Amino acid sequence: MTIDSLIDFNYPVATPKANSLIRGSFGINVEHSSPLASLFTHKKVHDTADSDDVFQMIESWLGKCRSAGCGWGDGRHGKLPTRIIDVGPADGSKDPTLTVTDSNQSISSSIECTRYIALSYCWGSETGIPFTTTTSLNIEDRKRGIPMDELPRTFLDAVRITRRLGIRFLWIDSLCILQGHDDSAKAEWATESSKMTEVYGGAYLTIAAASASNVHQGILVRDDVTYQEIRLKLQSEEEPGINHEVFVGPKRSFRQSMDEPLYHRG
Incomplete structure (x- = not known):
């Protein structure tokens, strides 16, 4: 079993004039080394691109x-x-x-x-x-x-x-x-x-070197340093006292990763 890490939601809201929907999305990620890694389709982006x-x-x-x-x-x-x-x-x-x-x-x-x-x-x-x-x-x-x-x-x-x-x-x-x-x-x-x-x-x-618009910007850099995630702890019902972590943040799609300078060059 796997859990889709990219989640869209529609929340109905009634207003005096009409009914409407609030649309939103978020992503759930786990560390690559987490015991939950096999369950979630997306993994946490590493803080540094040149780590071991x-x-x-x-x-x-x-x-x-x-x-x-x-x-x-x-x-x-x-x-x-x-x-x-x-x-x-x-x-x-x-x-x-x-x-x-x-x-x-x-x-x-x-x-x-x-x-x-x-x-x-x-x-x-x-x-x-x-x-x-x-x-x-x-x-x-x-x-x-x-x-x-x-x-x-x-x-x-x-x-x-x-x-x-x-x-x-x-x-x-x-x-x-x-x-x-x-x-x-x-x-x-x-x-x-x-x-x-x-x-x-x-x-x-x-x-x-997808995110670099010129040869001086490099490869081993993070271009989303303002990207914020919320850390949540999950407790296992089968293993009392054992907690696992997931990270909730803005939804990031494959389309975003393709919208980089390298793929728009002449």
């Missing part, structure tokens, strides 16, 4: 996809894009580097190493704030290292997520495809842009 609990949840989702044979790109039947970012060790002891996969057969020959994460995000060029890209002039520097302190917030978070998930490679278009207006950049864009379907389709996972 969040990454354990992501790992469990990926595990379910692998077990169910979802058919998404797990990196075992494809190849790496032309260029890829090697994010370096999880402890951050080494800066990311740009790797040209066509010239490094030792990478592409390993099944595990063909797993990579792709990033989908809004550039947000209207901010007028420049951000790190790869050009014909700096590509050799990128191969030697990409300083973390030069990365905009969204790229920085993507590197951290990739490391925490134990994946070695990350694909970001503006770093892996030459940018600029010179002939080399134009020719490369004409070639690489035609491979976008294969790049995203072959990714082990795609990170969607």
Whole structure:
């Protein structure tokens, strides 16, 4: 048995002129670790997006996809894009580097190493704030290292997520495809842009920086810090003295989660 966590209600009200309805809605959520988690369709949103609990949840989702044979790109039947970012060790002891996969057969020959994460995000060029890209002039520097302190917030978070998930490679278009207006950049864009379907389709996972309208806003942030919930304690009739908690707050629907800047970009 499961309980629908999103509840709508209509309350009839009689007025001198006519009968009317007060319409409303609310949501009931429980912690992911709660004994009630299997009963409610919605779980509580974590207070911080980069907590260990969040990454354990992501790992469990990926595990379910692998077990169910979802058919998404797990990196075992494809190849790496032309260029890829090697994010370096999880402890951050080494800066990311740009790797040209066509010239490094030792990478592409390993099944595990063909797993990579792709990033989908809004550039947000209207901010007028420049951000790190790869050009014909700096590509050799990128191969030697990409300083973390030069990365905009969204790229920085993507590197951290990739490391925490134990994946070695990350694909970001503006770093892996030459940018600029010179002939080399134009020719490369004409070639690489035609491979976008294969790049995203072959990714082990795609990170969607959905709520960020530009590259400086990041991924590991909560955009609803004013979201308030009421904590209620429920006592078990079968287990006297045992209390469980549920959280009641504004109804949040899938439609709301789709109404984000990433899904309205041109």
